[in-house]
Amino acid sequence: MIPLVNLQAQYQQISDEVKIAINKVLDKCDFILGESVSLFEDEFAKFSGAEYCIGVSSGTDALHLALKALDISPGDEVITASNTYVATVLAISYCGAKPVLVDIDPQTFNIDISKIEASISSKTKAIIPVHLYGRPVDMDAIMALANKYNLKVVEDASQAHGALWRGKQVGSFGDLGCFSFYPGKNLGAYGDAGGITTSDVTLYEKLRLLRNYGSPLKYHHDSIGYNNRLDTLQAAILRVKLKYLSSWNSQRAKVAELYEKHLGSINEIVLPQTQFYSGTTHVYHLYVVRTKKRNELLKFLMDHGIQASVHYPIPIYSLGAYKNLRISPEAYPITELFSGEILSLPMFPELMESDIVNIAEKIKLFFSMKGLNS
Ligand SMILES: *Cc1c(COP(=O)(O)O)cnc(C)c1O
Numbered sequence: 001m002i003p004l005v006n007l008q009a010q011y012q013q014i015s016d017e018v019k020i021a022i023n024k025v026l027d028k029c030d031f032i033l034g035e036s037v038s039l040f041e042d043e044f045a046k047f048s049g050a051e052y053c054i055g056v057s058s059g060t061d062a063l064h065l066a067l068k069a070l071d072i073s074p075g076d077e078v079i080t081a082s083n084t085y086v087a088t089v090l091a092i093s094y095c096g097a098k099p100v101l102v103d104i105d106p107q108t109f110n111i112d113i114s115k116i117e118a119s120i121s122s123k124t125k126a127i128i129p130v131h132l133y134g135r136p137v138d139m140d141a142i143m144a145l146a147n148k149y150n151l152k153v154v155e156d157a158s159q160a161h162g163a164l165w166r167g168k169q170v171g172s173f174g175d176l177g178c179f180s181f182y183p184g185k186n187l188g189a190y191g192d193a194g195g196i197t198t199s200d201v202t203l204y205e206k207l208r209l210l211r212n213y214g215s216p217l218k219y220h221h222d223s224i225g226y227n228n229r230l231d232t233l234q235a236a237i238l239r240v241k242l243k244y245l246s247s248w249n250s251q252r253a254k255v256a257e258l259y260e261k262h263l264g265s266i267n268e269i270v271l272p273q274t275q276f277y278s279g280t281t282h283v284y285h286l287y288v289v290r291t292k293k294r295n296e297l298l299k300f301l302m303d304h305g306i307q308a309s310v311h312y313p314i315p316i317y318s319l320g321a322y323k324n325l326r327i328s329p330e331a332y333p334i335t336e337l338f339s340g341e342i343l344s345l346p347m348f349p350e351l352m353e354s355d356i357v358n359i360a361e362k363i364k365l366f367f368s369m370k371g372l373n374s
Contacts, residue, residue: 002346002355004307005184009350010248014240018190021236033212034232040239041195047162047242049169050177050197052204055230056211059158059180062194063091063128065228066154066176069206072097072125079119080128080156081111082315082335087180088130088156089316089325100124101317101325103332107273109133109288109342112334113141120145126152131160131170133272133311134186134252134283139165139173146174154178158194159285161187162249167279171197181238186252186285187245189234251349252284258353259287259345262360268293268367269343286311287347293370294341300366306359309344 011018025036037055045053056062072078074096080088082101092099100119105112109132116127127146129137139155146153153174157163161179163170171177179185181193198204206223209216214225256274263271270290276282288311291297301308315335317326326332345359 001305002307002351002359003348004309004344004346006348006350007183007188009348014244017240018237021240022233025233025236031232033229034235036232036236036239037230040230040235040242043239043242044179044195045197047169047245048177048197049172051199051201052197054196054198054204054207054211055235056194056196057228057230058192059156059178059182059185059194060087060091061211061226061228062158062178062180062196063088063154063156064094065207065210065226066178066196067091067095067097067126068210069203070126070152070154070175072152075123076125077121077123078126078128079116079124079151081130081132082317082332083109083312083338084130084132084156084316085158085312086316086319086321087158088128089322092128097125098123099316099322099325101327101332104132104334104338106334106338108135108137109272109338110135110137113138113145116145120149120151124149124151126154128154128156129174130156130158131163133288134160134163134285135272136160136163136165136170136280136282139168139170143173158182158185160283161185162245162281163283164279164281166277172199175200176203181234186249186283187238187241189241190237191231191234193230193234193238195230248349249281249283252347253282255347255349255351255356256282256284256287258356259360262356263289263363266360266363266367268370269363284347286344288342288344290338290341291343292341293366294343296370297363297366298343301359301362304362306362307346310339310342311344313339315339 041053076097157171158180177197214223
């Protein structure tokens with residue numbers, strides 16, 4: 001079986017270091033906002049090219065608190081992409097604001113920047129670009145629009161830890177950058193965890209209160225905050241893993257090159273772009289191809305020991321919770337088409353060339369059988 005993601009292969013490389021880090025926290029018993037939290041925040045801020053990082057309890061909570069810190073409230077509209085993980089949109093709903101979905105670009109799979117302007121209204125307060133699958137959104141274009149219309153920018157970098165847009169880290173362009181450290185992410189904890197990056201000291205101070213019951217000092221509560229802290233144990237684990245993130249991201253890029261080498265000759269599937277502007281890097285949280293025969297190929301691969309998946313099979317505006325968000329039946333042609341064609345192949349740093357050859361052979365076999373049958 002070749003899994004989609006292999007957390008065990010990664011844990012085996014670092015298990016000794018992780019156990020030492022966990023034991024240090026256990027010996028100290030500083031479980032809530034302990035030393036490892038502030039050390040991780042400093043290290044992740046430095047890594048991300050931001051002044052500050054606020055450790056929080058998940059990526060969803062990072063997005064929610066980020067919008068709260070920007071005072072997004074009922075009556076406001078927030079623009080994001082129609083193909084993203086639902087958490088991006090949930091965070092907008094938590095603030096009582098209205099999510100406004102914009103279709104995606106067929107080349108990048110990210111928000112179609114040329115369609116954003118038509119979605120801006122007098123109520124629009126913010127844009128959430130999502131660096132989906134690990135590929136950076138064109139942040140020059142996003143920031144230009146945000147400046148023109150005076151909008152806040154919250155980057156959802158939950159799938160793109162360490163990705164660069166023209167030499168600068170994603171998460172450091174907007175007012176706030178949000179990260180998930182869900183176990184399967186490029187930088188994953190061993191439970192739920194998240195982080196927010198910023199270079200704005202006022203937002204930083206506001207977020208430190210928001211994540212901790214609105215409390216600057218024990219039993220003093222200056223605002224209605226939440227219990228959304230990053231656990232000390234998770235921070236200790238993340239500190240160990242952060243040291244390896246860049247090399248794991250390079251290994252992911254090598255896996256993508258190997259996929260291109262072995263799948264490049266198959267006409268029935270479209271591979272993701274791997275060439276970018278200089279200084280721009282894709283960190284391949286997911287390796288997503290497209291094919292007209294998606295459902296059949298997915299089943300074939302699963303039947304042959306290859307765990308493929310779909311991110312995401314149901315567009316946000318077709319989810320039960322969000323049927324009201326579809327602007328018109330024709331508003332999302334690319335998202336609509338791609339939700340039936342996209343296929344995520346196994347992607348993790350330890351994936352070997354022999355596995356990729358095996359996957360390529362299965363895909364070739366599938367299409368050769370199709371050719372015979374039709
Ligand atoms: C994973 C993810 C989230 C949510 O993060 P959690 O840590 O699971 O709450 C939000 N947005 C995107 C794009 C994600 O991939």
